[in-house]
Amino acid sequence: xAFRHVGGLVLVFGLATNSLLAQESxxxxxxxxxxxxxxxxxxxxxxxxxxxxxxGRGIPGRVLVRLETQTGTxxxxxxxGESGQFSFPQIAxxxxxxxxxxxxxxxxxxxxxxxxxxxxxxxxxxxxxxAASAGTQAATAPALEAQxxxxxRKEYEKGLEALTRKKAQQSIGHFRRAIEIYPEYDAAYLNLxxxxxxxxxxxxxxxxLEQILRRNDKIAGAHLLLGIVQKQQNRLPEAVQHFxxxxxxxxxxxxxxxxxxxxxxxxxxxxxxxxxxxxxxQLNAAQPATHLQLYNTLILRGDYSAALAELEEFLRLFPxxxxxxxxxxxxxxxxxxxxxxxxx
Numbered sequence: 001x002a003f004r005h006v007g008g009l010v011l012v013f014g015l016a017t018n019s020l021l022a023q024e025s026x027x028x029x030x031x032x033x034x035x036x037x038x039x040x041x042x043x044x045x046x047x048x049x050x051x052x053x054x055x056g057r058g059i060p061g062r063v064l065v066r067l068e069t070q071t072g073t074x075x076x077x078x079x080x081g082e083s084g085q086f087s088f089p090q091i092a093x094x095x096x097x098x099x100x101x102x103x104x105x106x107x108x109x110x111x112x113x114x115x116x117x118x119x120x121x122x123x124x125x126x127x128x129x130x131a132a133s134a135g136t137q138a139a140t141a142p143a144l145e146a147q148x149x150x151x152x153r154k155e156y157e158k159g160l161e162a163l164t165r166k167k168a169q170q171s172i173g174h175f176r177r178a179i180e181i182y183p184e185y186d187a188a189y190l191n192l193x194x195x196x197x198x199x200x201x202x203x204x205x206x207x208x209l210e211q212i213l214r215r216n217d218k219i220a221g222a223h224l225l226l227g228i229v230q231k232q233q234n235r236l237p238e239a240v241q242h243f244x245x246x247x248x249x250x251x252x253x254x255x256x257x258x259x260x261x262x263x264x265x266x267x268x269x270x271x272x273x274x275x276x277x278x279x280x281x282q283l284n285a286a287q288p289a290t291h292l293q294l295y296n297t298l299i300l301r302g303d304y305s306a307a308l309a310e311l312e313e314f315l316r317l318f319p320x321x322x323x324x325x326x327x328x329x330x331x332x333x334x335x336x337x338x339x340x341x342x343x344x
Contacts, residue, residue, distance in 0.1 A: 049122030
């Protein structure tokens with residue numbers, strides 16, 4: 001199969017195409033009037049994780065996971081995927097409970113303190129009902145810290161509320177007051193860094209993140225944000241280092257795989273980028289960006305049939321997405337060129 005060269009650049013979602021080598025492609029030059037990055041957006045607050053069996057490895061098949069308020073009110077529910085993964089995207093900041101009532105297993109209730117910063121993947125471990133002991137329900141998400149002073153937590157929650165209302169400057173004051181009251185408040189540090197990042201205050205963001213990492217180098221969310229800071233300043237090798245460090249602490253972070261894959265594409269390391277894009281897709285197929293970025297990678301690798309399949313999946317899963325018309329147009333263009341290539 002061969003494609004005629006249509007233009008000097010590849011039309012893809014979310015990439016600075018002028019930094020890539022020109023290649024044969026079914027697409028022409030991007031519309032100069034459109035956005036330069038079709039997938040760039042703030043990290044949407046989501047609650048995600050995996051359901052696992054407590055005894056040994058494996059997953060219990062498809063399980064219904066519920067997202068509830070602290071008083072037990074049902075907010076959302078979702079069936080786990082093939083790997084036991086679940087995701088509740090775009091959830092407002094606050095305190096929630098993840099609940100599972102699977103036949104043959106003990107009920108699971110895990111409290112989650114949710115903010116903009118991905119502090120860790122939640123693992124819901126199922127214990128069989130006939131087990132000799134109930135076991136301990138474990139989760140990698142940070143447990144609520146009882147030692148945090150009430151006033152510090154109050155300031156922290158005000159900061160989250162201000163972030164939700166897109167008042168980053170106001171949130172900075174609340175997070176700083178929370179840290180003054182309780183200097184070991186990791187979540188406050190991370191959200192303070194996120195607030196600075198929203199204002200593109202990169203030196204301040206980096207300073208806060210380095211401050212928390214000097215005390216605890218094992219916080220995956222801090223390394224992830226540092227990688228984003230370096231990426232935004234076009235320090236791509238440094239960004240790669242921080243994203244790789246994040247994955248060494250938390251391999252199941254779809255956001256980190258997606259970010260790392262995007263940076264590797266910009267560095268021309270397409271095969272390695274593909275591995276990370278594919279992993280992000282496997283971990284969170286409910287996120288539109290994982291489909292668009294995987295599509296980008298497939299186009300750049302010349303795997304046009306797989307790229308077409310990815311666009312078809314996007315159209316099926318996200319019919320109301322703001323980019324649906326643009327995706328449909330690209331699907332039709334690619335499909336037509338594939339058909340003409342087959343005729344030749």
